[in-house]
Amino acid sequence: MAEGKILPYLDIPLQHASPRILKLMKRPGSVDRQLACIKQWREICPELTLRSTFIVGFPGETEEDFQMLLDFLKEARLDRVGCFKYSPVEGADANALPDQVPEEVKEERWNRFMQLQQQISAERLQEKVGREILVIIDEVDEEGAIGRSMADAPEIDGAVYLNGETNVKPGDILRVKVEHADEYDLWGSRV
Known part of the structure; x- marks a missing residue:
């Protein structure tokens, strides 16, 4: 990628940053390892664009879990991000999990998430002005x-x-x- 043969764009479906929520999602991943990879990739290929998708309001997500996600966003400073509010999917194990998050809480968290990411995205794009x-x-x-x-x-x-x-x-x-x-x-x- 750093040598110009591959497009410098990675889309990595990270989904969340709380270890507890990732475990409930049955997703592997360590936030520290993800952040270390992001840092290393950017050192190797400074023009790299990083995109990911996240889910807020997954069953059992607490305010503390959500805050971990916001903290991750601040540190990772991803270029492009999509965020979805959890909704039941036919046949998904998560449908039966306790502590379903109320719709109004999902909406409020989604808004906070997007507001933070818009700020990060604006800062990242501002770095391109003049180039x-x-x-x-x-x-x-x-x-x-x-x-x-x-x-x-x-x-x-x-x-x-x-x-x-x-x-x-x-x-x-x-x-x-x-x-x-x-x-x-x-x-x-x-x-």
Whole structure:
């Protein structure tokens, strides 16, 4: 990956950071080991984009468990994150677990999680302002072009907006200077 032969993007379904909840989910994993891996990967490949998905409100999740998840997010500083509120799935063992989390608590935790991750994502994207990146164009209209960088999976991650760039077509790859960032997206101009 660090030598340019593989896209520097890893999607790792971490799901949670509380050892107790991970055990209830029947998922292996040690938070310390995960954080050590993240650190090592970023040292080897600084341009690496890390994405993961998490579940809040899993049966038995306490405020302490949830706080462990928020603490993990702060330390891991993942680039892209998806978060889902637990909901029963037909045939899943978790349906029978005690201490089901009320819907309003799931919603409140999801909002807190997303608010924290939006802040982290905005900070990570802000680091790209002033840098040049490669962008593949997905669509073009009268206002400009929309594309993706190597850090943006189609339909789930952010986009790169090129206002006024209409003389391109889908599939073109452009070198773009990043001029602005928000929580999810970048804006730039062709170099």
